[in-house]
Amino acid sequence: DVKVTQSSRYLVKRTGEKVFLECVQDMDHENMFWYRQDPGLGLRLIYFSYDVKMKEKGDIPEGYSVSREKKERFSLILESASTNQTSMYLCASSLVDVANYGYTFGSGTRLTVV
Amino acid sequence: GQNIDQPTEMTATEGAIVQINCTYQTSGFNGLFWYQQHAGEAPTFLSYNVLDGLEEKGRFSSFLSRSKGYSYLLLKELQMKDSASYLCAVSRNTGFQKLVFGTGTRLLVSP
Numbered sequence: 307d308v309k310v311t312q313s314s315r316y317l318v319k320r321t322g323e324k325v326f327l328e329c330v331q332d333m334d335h336e337n338m339f340w341y342r343q344d345p346g347l348g349l350r351l352i353y354f355s356y357d358v359k360m361k362e363k364g365d366i367p368e369g370y371s372v373s374r375e376k377k378e379r380f381s382l383i384l385e386s387a388s389t390n391q392t393s394m395y396l397c398a399s400s401l402v403d404v405a406n407y408g409y410t411f412g413s414g415t416r417l418t419v420v
Numbered sequence: 421g422q423n424i425d426q427p428t429e430m431t432a433t434e435g436a437i438v439q440i441n442c443t444y445q446t447s448g449f450n451g452l453f454w455y456q457q458h459a460g461e462a463p464t465f466l467s468y469n470v471l472d473g474l475e476e477k478g479r480f481s482s483f484l485s486r487s488k489g490y491s492y493l494l495l496k497e498l499q500m501k502d503s504a505s506y507l508c509a510v511s512r513n514t515g516f517q518k519l520v521f522g523t524g525t526r527l528l529v530s531p
Contacts, residue, residue, distance in 0.1 A: 310462075337517050348523035349463075349507070356517065364518065396462065404517050408453055408465030 309333050310412035312397050318418045325384040327415050329397030337400045338380035339409065340364075340372065342393040349396065355380055356402075387419045424522035426508050431528045432498055440493045440525045442508030453519060454482050454493045455507040463507055466493070495527075503529045 313328035331338065337356050341349040341364075351364030353372040361372050369391060373381045380399075384391055394416050398409040423445045432438040444452070451470035455463040469475055469484035469491060481494040493506055505526045509519040 339518070341521075346523060349509075349521040351518055351520070354518055362515075362518075365520075400517065402517070404511065404519075405451060405468050405470065408455070408468060409463075409519065411462035411464070413462050 309410045310397055310399055312395075312412040312415050314415050315413065316416050316418075318420060319384075319387050321388060321419055323384075323387045323419075325387050325417070325419075327382040327384075327395055327397075327417070329380045329382070329399075329412055330378055331380075331399040331410070332378065333399060333410065334377070335399035335410070336377075336402050337404070338374065339398040339400075340370075340380065340382045341396045341398065342366070343396055343414070344393050352382065389419050391417065392419045393417060424508060424510060424520065426506075426522040426525045428523070429526045429528070431530065432495075434498055434500060434529055434531050436498050437494065437496050438498060438527065440495070440506050440508075440527065442491045442493075442522060444489050444491070444508070444510050444522075446489075446510050446512060446520070448513040449486065449489075450511040450513045452482075452484055452491045453509040453511070454491075455509065455521075457505045457507060457524070459504070466506075498529050500529050500531070503527060 310331045340352040354362045355374040371383045397412040454466040457463040467482040474483045505524040507524045508522040
């Protein structure tokens with residue numbers, strides 16, 4: 307019954323490291339998203355992909371990049387991790403018709419940058 | 421731009437009814453979503469409203485007024501398991517697949 311899987315539940319990385327967060331969905335969804343969730347700020351969109359190799363910047367893309375080489379997999383890359391990127395990262399996927407079913411979220415990766 | 425407001429916290433008693441409000445100011449508004457998120461877990465989809473009026477799904481109902489930029493989530497016959505955060509999110513006509521979330525309302529249900 308698992309739908310969206312994020313590779314790590316908890317992650318601790320050092321400042322300056324390159325960090326990869328992986329997300330896989332098994333529902334054949336066209337859209338995939340990366341959000342970060344911070345207390346008092348809610349969920350903020352980092353990047354969005356609507357097809358293989360296609361991506362769009364969200365509201366806070368600075369310091370991040372993404373990769374979607376296969377339909378089921380969407381990776382978030384922190385090029386050089388910084389302490390202000392300590393956060394809960396949530397991956398989501400959806401059909402093109404978001405309305406009827408909304409997003410399906412993964413369980414999240416809590417990243418701490420020290 | 422967009423602005424979405426929800427109360428930060430609410431408390432209610434088991435068996436009661438609670439209404440969680442969400443107001444938004446969004447250019448090119450398309451529709452409004454409600455999600456439930458238990459502590460430490462992923463948000464789960466509750467409802468979607470695009471037309472004015474009330475949508476009922478069991479104990480949960482969601483209402484939308486497009487002219488007032490206002491929505492609410494109504495939870496009836498509250499149970500302890502309803503203690504969670506409730507997230508309001510809007511979609512816009514352009515880039516409608518990208519949702520913009522409010523900061524969420526944490527609901528605590530007490531016995």
